[in-house]
Every structure is written in structure tokens, then in C-alpha cells.
Amino acid sequence: MAIKRIDIEQIRPHIVNGATILVPNLRIKDAITAGYLDSLTKNVIPTPKIYAVDVFILKCWSKNARLGVAPCANLQPLSAVEEFLVWHEIIESSLTDIPLLNPGETASVVARSYQTSRQWLDPDILNNELRANSAIKDIAVFDKWTLQFKNYCDKYQRISLVDCTKELSKLLEQKKLTYFPKKTVLVNFYEPPPLYEHFFSVVPQLESVLTIKRKPNDKIPKVKINFSSPESELRHCANWVEDLLAKNPSAHIGLITCNKLLEQRQLEQLLADDFFPNGMLANIDDQAVFNTTSASRNLLDAPIIYDGLLLLSLGQDQHNTEDICRVLQSPYLSFSDEEPENRFNLVAQLQVKGSSTISGRDISYLASSKEKAYSCPSFSQKLVEVRTEIRKIKNLASPLVWSKVFEAIFEILGWPGPIASNKEHRFLIQWDKLFSEYKGSSKLMAPLTYSKALAKLRLLCAQDKQHKPFDSSLALSYYTATESIGLEFDYIRFLGLNDQQWPEPVNPSPFLPYDIQKTANIPGSHNDIQISIAKKQFDQLIRSTRVSIQASYYSTDGEQNYRPSSFIKCFVEHKTDAVQLQELSNKATRQFNSLPISTIIDESARLEVEDSLQGGASILSDQSACPFRAFALNRLKAYSPPRLEAGLSKMARGSAIHIALEYLFAEIRNHGELTSQTENQILELCNQAAVKAIEYLSLNHRDIMTPKFQLIEQSRIKKLLRKFVQVERNRPPFQVLAREQAFTQQFDNFVLNIRIDRIDQLNDGTLALIDYKTGKYSVSPKGWMDERPKDMQLPLYHSVASASDISPIDTVSVAHLHAEKIGHSGISASDNFSHQVRSIGSQKGTEMSWSEVTKSWSSKVEYLAHEFNQGVADVNPTDSTATCTYCGLQSLCRIQELSSNKLNIITKASNDDPSNQVS
Structure with a gap:
């Protein structure tokens, strides 16, 4: 059975008699054409003369131009693309005087304002109002741009669509048109703008048809439904549509939205999942689920x-x-x-x-x-x-x-x-x-x-x-209220009908005087006008519905609360069961619920000899922060793309500073040499070190390191080094024993290669391990005391260096080189390193001695290395907020789908059942 979108019986006689049918838009044209063709028994018929009014105006202009009628023969209509480009050209030419962030968007708004002014306002009244409000910058600029647009059109002998309409009206009044249809019928024009009203008033032998004349049917069920969120409202709507079409496949269902831009994509996905249940991933672009004006994307x-x-x-x-x-x-x-x-x-x-x-x-x-x-x-x-x-x-x-x-x-x-x-x-x-x-x-x-x-x-x-091409086989129509006027429906569902979205918010043109917009009743210009339009549209949609009407709204969206629109206060409240939102497609959900599934907890994939690998300190840091991350990055090599940065990346700057520091402390080998240098000598050393850093950057980042930028970066590095040298001067005596010292340690089937930035010998003979950090933030030394530290770098350095007979190590320190933080932070057995690094005895939050701390570090290193070798890879971040924020592996570990309850069950099961550990 054919889907009935419009009462074709009222229009059929005019089509049969060869009349030209004019409609407000392509939606009505498609509905009439589909309805008429579905009602025919013949396979071959003359093409019905049905046109959207704007298409007809251009067609009429073109035919009269070919027949030599002036001004049709002298002026060529601008296409939508050409008109936009003209406005854009005009606006771009004025950017020196009127700076704009987005000329393209401005051109769109100005073009719409021009069209609105021509459709709704008398030109003489408009010109007077523009002059009277010339003190308002936006209005004065619009007046100037409009004049430039007219001059542009005159220069190139072009004319806009709205001006075509006005000129055709004049030609009809003067009876100068050579071509015009003998019989014209208007279908479903409800309160058109004055420009079109005047055009229709001068069309000869005109007849008007309104297919929706019936009074509202009080017997039609009208219900309203409240939902807790937009997602649950759309899910319920998709289920409602599926049930309706199962009972009546030929019903015409209208989904009337108040927020098309935000809802469309999600609703398409939900409906596609219901309509095409065998698709694991429904392709909503290849398989349309409803007719609509255009896609939500450009x-x-x-x-x-x-x-x-x-x-x-x-x-x-x-x-x-x-x-x-x-x-x-x-x-x-x-x-x-x-x-x-x-x-x-x-x-x-x-x-x-x-x-x-x-x-x-x-x-x-x-x-x-x-x-x-x-x-x-x-x-x-x-x-x-x-x-x-x-x-x-x-x-x-x-x-x-x-x-x-x-x-x-x-x-x-x-x-x-x-x-x-x-x-x-x-x-x-x-x-x-x-x-x-x-x-x-x-x-x-x-x-x-x-x-x-x-x-x-x-x-x-x-x-x-x-x-989005029209498909007459689709029972669903998804439109705004304005777009729906003129169509008929079996069922209507209003979506998002809350007090913030219906009536539609005011949206006046910023380039036309507000008073004249209100006086002319231009849609969107004033609250009173919006309420009046909303009442008429709501009444029209009620009268265009044959079976039932539903209106739904959501009460909360994030932190915003909503109430139902006053337009549905007389609707019957309908309670519905809580809507279950599902994360998987229907096909996947059915398989999950119907197929026999064996639950096997296997969280280990042992690192075998043939799979042996090498890496740095990050392996153990990852294993400590989240075992899955260590497995994914180091075993699967599943790296997320690095974040690209404007100019030099933080990594590049950090590498350059390391090179500069290596050079600097090759020249300054102990505290005595540092304190004996004059200020000028120190500055010269810092400058030479900065030059080494710039040479590295210029070699690896040729495009960025222009001569000017080299000078800026060199100055920045020099200042950082100078401040850091001052910090080092204030330390007790020390001697630099090693720079960029490499160590290697085997842990069963993987090898750790580390490089310690600097090793100092202090005045009491003990050693200090120093790691340079150029970022603004770094791990707090207190974190090294945690059961599973987020960062294991310096604890690992201490463990590996101690195992390599580098002893006694009584200090581990992070040297910070950032504009907002210059100095040291760390842990020491005594106060011999620096006043900035307190001894373990004065540290808050721990009662352990230095020996106990370092032993715990060694134990953690061994334990984490053993975990990595055994292939422990559970999704278990130490701090889900901090650890997961910049991880980039969420789509792989799918931690969002694991509730804390599921994680607890998995962890408990794996701990209780050793047979689940597969080696």
C-alpha cells in the first residue's frame, strides 16, 4: 500500500488538465509526485508540471530571456553559489576597515539578511530605516555592502533570485511577459512572505489549493512523555517507530525535531540499527532511514x-x-x-x-x-x-x-x-x-x-x-516544524519539546533594524512573533495528523534542567518504562545474549625467549601505572599517534636542553670550577651550550629554525641555563663523575637500557643520580613511595646503578629546567645534596629509612619486571583519572565499558583461581 503524504485527490484534476502546480518547496513537490504516480495504473504518462516556486521563477525568467523579453534577456540570474561568492568578495574587500574573524559565515548571514529584506520589506521603507539607523555600525555596514552588491550585479549584468521575483511581478502587471502558463495552481502556501504574495496576486488564472482543511480531531490520542536525557528520548523514539512500522508498514510517520543539528546523526544510527538488524555496523549513508531536507553535515x-x-x-x-x-x-x-x-x-x-x-x-x-x-x-x-x-x-x-x-x-x-x-x-x-x-x-x-x-x-x-535524495519507499520523515507544514501524517512524534526549544528562540537579523523586523512580522525577530508562528504551526501539524500524536521531552541535559513546553500542557502524561541504553549494536547484543559464551580469564601472555625485547625505563613505569598499557605499548607496539604541536615540540625542546647541559657540565666539572668563574665567563659558557642546542634543532627542524627563531630560542635556552647554573652554585661542593651514563640490565627475557643524565659525587663521598626534566609538571618524589608508583624512572635508575657497583648512592634528584620552575626535587639520605632536597628523615608521609626505601625500590623493580615477563596485562590503572587521561589506548582497552564491579569480579576471579593463569 502506498504511503500517503498528501491528499492527492484535491490536486489530481489540476494535474490531469495540464495546469502548472506551484509548491513552497521540494518536499511538497516530492510528496505530490510520489502520491500521483502511486495512484496511476498506466506505466507511461506525461511528466506532471510541478515546481517549487523558486525553481519556477528561474525557469520562467530563462524562457522569457530566450524570447528576448527585457530585462530577462539582459540580466542573468545568480546561482546560489555565485551569489554567495559575490557577497564573500564584497566582505573580503572591506576587511581592512572592518576586521572579521569569519568572513565566510558573515557572507552567509548578510546574504540571508538581504533576501529577508527583499521578501518582507518595502524597499523605500527599508532605505529610510537604514539611513535613520546609520549610527549603528552593523546596519551602516549592511547598507554599504548592499549598495556594493547592487553595483556588482549592474556591472556584470546579474540579478538575484529575490530581485528576479520582484521584476517578474512588474512584468506580469504590465503584461509584458511572452511566456507564462495559462493555468497556475498554488498548493499549500500558508502565509508566504509579502514578495510572493504580491507575485501570486498578479498571476493570471490562479487557483489556490490547501490540502489540509479539516478541524483538529479531539478524538486523536495526544500524549506527552518525559525522559531523563536526550539519549533515552531518542532510543525510545527508535523503538516506537519500529513497533509502529511492524503493525503498519505504509504509515507515514513524522518525526518533528526542535534540534535537528544535534539530534540527526544519533537518531539515524539508532534507526539504522533497528531497521538493518543483521549489520554489525549500520552504514547510515548508504541505507537511508528517513526523508529529510539535508544531512547534518556539509x-x-x-x-x-x-x-x-x-x-x-x-x-x-x-x-x-x-x-x-x-x-x-x-x-x-x-x-x-x-x-x-x-x-x-x-x-x-x-x-x-x-x-x-x-x-x-x-x-x-x-x-x-x-x-x-x-x-x-x-x-x-x-x-x-x-x-x-x-x-x-x-x-x-x-x-x-x-x-x-x-x-x-x-x-x-x-x-x-x-x-x-x-x-x-x-x-x-x-x-x-x-x-x-x-x-x-x-x-x-x-x-x-x-x-x-x-x-x-x-x-x-x-x-x-x-x-539527501527523496525516497518514496521510506515511511519516516524527519523535519523541523517549519519544514513539515503542508505534509500529512498518520503519526507524529515531537522530539525535544521543552520550554527552551519550543517556541523556537528569537534569532533576528543583526543587519536589519529590530523595530522594522518586528513591524513586518519577520520570523525570528521577536518573542511575540515566535509565539504566534509556533501556535499556527502547532495547530497545523495537529490538523495534519490522522491517527495519533506524541510529544516527548527530556528533563535534564548535563547540568541543565528543562520543563515541558506550554504547548503540550493539555496532553495526557504517559509513563514509560526506563529506557535501556545499549553500547553494542542490536546484532552484537543478540549474539551476546543468545550464543553460548565461555568466560575464560586469561590475563597473561608470557614473554618467551624468542619474543625477547629491549626497552627503556618506560617499560616498568607503564607496568606499574597500568599493566595493559605496558603490554600494548611494548609487546603489541600499539602506539597512539603523538600529539602534534605548533612550532617546536616539547620533546624537541627537551632534547636540545639535554644537549646543552651535557656540553655545559663537560666544561664545568666540579663545584669549585663553577664558583671560580666570573659572571661573563658563565654567560659565555651558557651561550656556547645554547649554540650546541641550536645546532641540533636546526639540523632536525630546518623548516622551523629560521635565523630569527634561532636567535629567540638561543636566548631562551641561555637564560634557562644561567638560572640553573645559579642553583648549582648554591649547592654544597660536588664533582661531576659522569654525563649521559649508559647502563644495561637483563630481566629474564627482556633487557632494559637506561641512560642517566648526570652522576655527581658529593663532599661526603656519596653519589647523586640526577635526571633533567624540562616540562612544567613532573612526578612528585612522594609518588616513589607508593605501592605502584606512576613513574619508576629514578627508582629504576637507583636499582640498576647500584647493581652495577655504582655506590654508595644516597640521593636521587630531578633537576627542573622550566621557565616557571628551576631547581631540584628528590629524596636523599642526608642534607649534603642541596637545601631543596630534604633528607629522608625529614620527609613527611614515611617512616622508612633510606636503606628501607632503596630496598623497596629494588623489590618493586624485580616484581614489575617479573609481571612483565609473565605477561600480566590486566586493565588496572593506578589512578584512572591521571593514568588514562593521556594514554591514548582507551579504544583498545575499552576501560569505559568496564564498570568497577566488572573489574573487581575479574580481578577476584583471577586471584582466586590459579588455573586461569595460562603460561
């Missing part, structure tokens, strides 16, 4: 389009490192199967460098490096071809010329590659249309640089919403 969000624009950016001088990593792994390239391992190695190399940006020169240098694991000669060659193609154009060119360059680059890089899905095919169709309109804008645009041309194309993709 065209730029489509991976195939996003990657295509990234490929075009390869011709620029500077790049975002993450973008280059994405390009190297993109499947939308014809050469995606070439040198795949090398490209992945190049990604890893870029991530190790740690910089958020990279120059085109550096990319080419790395990709063309011979005999390197990350050498990508094919990719390097294509980069050369891309730059060559761009250099063929000398600096400035039109969008049409640059479009040919873009196409050449796509051909070089093989974009879009093989098309794998229907959704990608849809995206490419939408892209082709937008790209064609971009080419056509050349006559309106001044010559552009390559970067500017690409930026405008990217901006258009960001403005264009992903298209």
Missing part, C-alpha cells in the same frame, strides 16, 4: 571530498602535518597500492618529528630520501608534477583557469580513485555540480592566487550541505 565533511581538497593543497608551501599524514593514507588515490609500507613509515616519521606544520620542501626531502624506510619516490615525483602544474600559471588567474589546474592535479594523483559505495557516488555528483558552478563564477571574480582560489572552493564545500 559536503566538506565527506571523506572523498575532504581528501580531494587536501590533494589540491599539496601545491602550497606550508602544510598541516596531520593533513599530510591523511593524504599518505588516503584510499582515494589511484596509486594507493604503490609503496604502501613506505608511505606508512613516512607517516610515522612525520609524527615522530612532532611538529604540527611542515613545509612542502621538507615533505619532498623526506619522501625522496634514498635508502630510508620512509622513502616514497613515486609520491615525491607526483609532488614535483603538482608544483610544475601550478607554476605554469603566473601568480593570478580566474577560477576557470585554476579549475583546469585542479583537474590536472586530480589526474596526476588519481583522485577520486575507485568508487566503492553509493554514498561516494552521490557526493561526487554533488561535487561535480558545485565545481561546475565554481567555474562559472569566473566572470564575477577578480583574478586570484592559487591559495585564494583553493580557499574559495573549500569554503563553498563547507557551505553546501550533503544532499
